[in-house]
Amino acid sequence: MKESYIKEKIEDSIPGTSVKITGDGVHFEAVIISESFEGLSTLERHKVVYSALGDDMKEKIHALSMKTYTPTESMKGELK
Numbered sequence: 805m806k807e808s809y810i811k812e813k814i815e816d817s818i819p820g821t822s823v824k825i826t827g828d829g830v831h832f833e834a835v836i837i838s839e840s841f842e843g844l845s846t847l848e849r850h851k852v853v854y855s856a857l858g859d860d861m862k863e864k865i866h867a868l869s870m871k872t873y874t875p876t877e878s879m880k881g882e883l884k
Contacts, residue, residue, distance in 0.1 A: 805827075805829055805830070805832075805860070805864045805865060806829075807825035807826065807827055807832065808825075810823075810825050810827075810832060810834070810857070810860075810865070810868075811823045811824075811825045813856060813857060813860070814834075814836060814853060814856050814857065817855075817856035817857075818838050818840050818852060818853070818856050819839075819840065820838055820839035820840060821836060821837065821838035821839075821840065822836070822837045822838070823835070823836050823837075830865075830866040830867070831866060831867045831869075832865060832867065832868045832869070833868075833869045833870070834853075834868060834869070834870040834871070835870070835871050835873070836849075836853060836870055836871070836872045836873070837872075837873045837874070837875055837877075837878045838852075838872070838873075838874070838875075839874065839875060840852060841872055841873065841874045842874050842876075846872065849872035850870060850872065853868075853870060853872065
């Protein structure tokens with residue numbers, strides 16, 4: 805599994821989203837900024853991403869650690 809595949813799948817599935825992915829081919833870390841996250845809890849945001857990845861989360865991606873932000877949160881320097 806390549807980082808670029810995960811990035812493209814999330815960005816294609818969730819409009820207005822920007823993704824940065826790092827990983828070793830099995831374990832991945834993602835920073836995801838999306839307008840779609842506005843008003844959602846962290847759990848709800850993660851569910852949106854898992855839904856975008858579909859069966860890949862069950863079959864190809866062993867672990868995905870993610871930080872999710874709205875564009876406003878990212879501009880306020882809340883990226884950590």
